Amino acid sequence: MTDKELAMIAREAMEQAYVPYSHFKVGAALLAKDGTVFKGCNIENASYGATNCAERTAIFKAVSEGYREFEKIAIVASSGDIASPCGICRQVLFEFMPDGKVILDSDEKGMVTYLVRELLPLGFSSKDIK
Numbered sequence: 001m002t003d004k005e006l007a008m009i010a011r012e013a014m015e016q017a018y019v020p021y022s023h024f025k026v027g028a029a030l031l032a033k034d035g036t037v038f039k040g041c042n043i044e045n046a047s048y049g050a051t052n053c054a055e056r057t058a059i060f061k062a063v064s065e066g067y068r069e070f071e072k073i074a075i076v077a078s079s080g081d082i083a084s085p086c087g088i089c090r091q092v093l094f095e096f097m098p099d100g101k102v103i104l105d106s107d108e109k110g111m112v113t114y115l116v117r118e119l120l121p122l123g124f125s126s127k128d129i130k
């Protein structure tokens with residue numbers, strides 16, 4: 001699966017976004033190491049803090065289905081610009097795919113890629129809990 005193909009699946013995922021408050025749709029497509037793809041969208045809530053980001057929706061769907069190992073995740077947003085994962089999502093990505101790749105694609109600004117480790121230097125993990 002190429003980065004561009006995964007980003008196109010993220011665009012499909014974005015269509016399901018539930019965003020009555022921000023009107024900012026985000027889609028994610030998560031590739032598990034066995035080739036399975038999980039889609040996620042942001043899901044907002046009238047109590048704003050209960051909102052779930054697209055990246056975490058994808059990860060939580062996958063983990064709840066028994067998947068633990070992931071290769072890469074693609075993220076797109078309705079703004080047309082690159083959407084960078086929030087701090088909480090970076091922490092969740094670090095838990096399950098510290099060596100994974102993050103593909104940020106956009107309609108207007110092209111695509112950039114990072115490693116999860118680059119987005120969360122010195123990230124807290126199970127290794128820190130002694």
Ligand code: THU
Nearest residue numbers: 022024026042053054084085086
């Ligand atoms: N959002 C995501 O889905 N992913 C991120 O990493 C950044 C923010 C969503 C949450 C909310 O629904 C909207 O974007 C505006 O913050």
